[in-house]
Amino acid sequence: MALRNADELAFMRQAGRIAALTLEALKPHLQPGVTTAGLNALAEETLRSYGATPTFLGYQGFPSAVCISRNHEVVHGLPRPDVTLRSGDIVSIDVGATYQGWVADTAWTYAIGSLDATAQHLIDVTHDALFVAIAAAKAGSHLGDISAALQSYVESHGLTVLRELTGHGIGRELHEPPTILNYGRAGTGPILRPGMTLAIEPMVNTGPGWRTRLDADGWTVCTQDGSLSAHFEHTLLVTTGAAEILTSL
Numbered sequence: 001m002a003l004r005n006a007d008e009l010a011f012m013r014q015a016g017r018i019a020a021l022t023l024e025a026l027k028p029h030l031q032p033g034v035t036t037a038g039l040n041a042l043a044e045e046t047l048r049s050y051g052a053t054p055t056f057l058g059y060q061g062f063p064s065a066v067c068i069s070r071n072h073e074v075v076h077g078l079p080r081p082d083v084t085l086r087s088g089d090i091v092s093i094d095v096g097a098t099y100q101g102w103v104a105d106t107a108w109t110y111a112i113g114s115l116d117a118t119a120q121h122l123i124d125v126t127h128d129a130l131f132v133a134i135a136a137a138k139a140g141s142h143l144g145d146i147s148a149a150l151q152s153y154v155e156s157h158g159l160t161v162l163r164e165l166t167g168h169g170i171g172r173e174l175h176e177p178p179t180i181l182n183y184g185r186a187g188t189g190p191i192l193r194p195g196m197t198l199a200i201e202p203m204v205n206t207g208p209g210w211r212t213r214l215d216a217d218g219w220t221v222c223t224q225d226g227s228l229s230a231h232f233e234h235t236l237l238v239t240t241g242a243a244e245i246l247t248s249l
């Protein structure tokens, strides 16, 4: 697991800021009637306007700039011109920004119009689970401490953590070691060290199942049981104190 030096971190901070600015640019457009392909086009334009490239475009052949996943879709949602947002939807947008060869990755789940109580609870718990996990990402702690904190927070709120996809190290590449499970045991795994850069990303279902299936489009990962799913992600730097979130404004 690579440790970043000051010069590298300057690029990663900028990549992170651009990814965050891109989500911010999309927010006013998250309205009923908007197509997911339209949001994707705006995201790509925003990333490029800041001198970044969309990390996901072409990654393993992915044909769009960002991933947009609605309702029972977990992640890797393929934007489409014939899919429009509707009131009551939850929609997660996952943005990767590559700036000067350095990558940042962030995701947020948004409400379209007003949500029912189940969807709102899912969003709230998944959001808070991300920050519980970030608080566990301290130098000297074990990687498993992050996983355990996340899982126990989610399950104590009656929701299900997804097991088939994970967080990851990040830097030169979108996905670097270590793999960060969203479930696990405290006190296990490698020790966290200052200078590590990690993408922590709880994916949480209303459940009861945590298994997924791949949509017919070949990209979009859906819950197998059709339950709702939310996704929040930040790229962060492990320090001697609280982790620094790189994908915030």
Ligand code: MG
Residues within 6 Å of the ligand: 105, 167, 168, 199, 201, 233
């Ligand atoms: Mg990620």
